[in-house]
Amino acid sequence: MNRTEVPPGTARAVRVGAGDLVRVIDVEGGQVGDVFAFTGSGRELTEHHSAAHTRAGIDRLFPAVGESFVTDRRRPILTLVEDTSPGEHDMLIPACDPARYAALGAPGHRSCAANLREALAEAGMGFTGPIPQPINVFMRIPVGEDGRLSWLTASSRPGDAVTLRAEMDCVIVVSACPQDLVRISDAGLSPLAIETVHNGGNPA
Structure with missing residues (x-):
């Protein structure tokens, strides 16, 4: 098993093979994570997880355990195999970006969009397209009966994880x-961790 620490407010990239398990862990609890998945040959990534195509494929806002996330070419890329959190996640909200923080009066603030490109560059890879809509793990954005969205604080606990x-x-x-x-x-920013197990072994 390999473990990669993701410091608060930053991102990390890991390569995995078909059948490998990836566990995203909320180390201290209450921390939202943006998860992106790409495939492609060489240094340039050409295909990615698509929230819209996934919702269309599963007829729900977020996959249940045993269901798959698909790419913009409608191919399964990740399957949710375990979730030890309260199970509140999101695929409606885009990654925060510099324009979002400028509108909030905080130009220059770190963002998930910039984090994504930095993490890929550090890993020697590039993605030149628009930022994909992420898999927002531990993020609580319930939809009311009137169609309005509520921005609630993450309820995940220390050590809660999703395994893909x-x-x-x-x-x-x-x-x-x-x-x-x-x-x-919850209570400011805190780290996440990525555990990977090759060939579908048990990450515990």
Whole structure:
């Protein structure tokens, strides 16, 4: 098992093969994470997880355990195999970006969009397209009966985790979301961790 620490407000990238398990862990509890998944050949990534295509494929806002996330080419890329958290996650909200923080009066603030490109660059990879809508683990954005969205603080506890199985060779990027102007993460920012197990072994 390999473990990669994701410091608060930053992101890290890991490469995994088909059948590998990836566990995203909320180390201290209450921290939202943006998860991105890409596939492609060489240094340039060309295909990515798509929230919209996943919702269309599963007929729900977020996969249940045993269901898959798919790419913009409608191919399964990750399957949710275990969730020890309260099970509140999101695929409606885009990654925070410089324009979001400028609108909130905080230009220059770190963002998940910038974190993604930094993490890929540090790993020697590039993605030139628009930032994909992420898998927002531990993020609570319930939809009311009137269709309005509520921005609630994450309820995940220390050590809570989601475990994903890679359905193809891919690159996973996890950003410990730096959003501290809207209180989606509890009690400030805290780290996440990525555990990977090759060939579908048990990450415990």
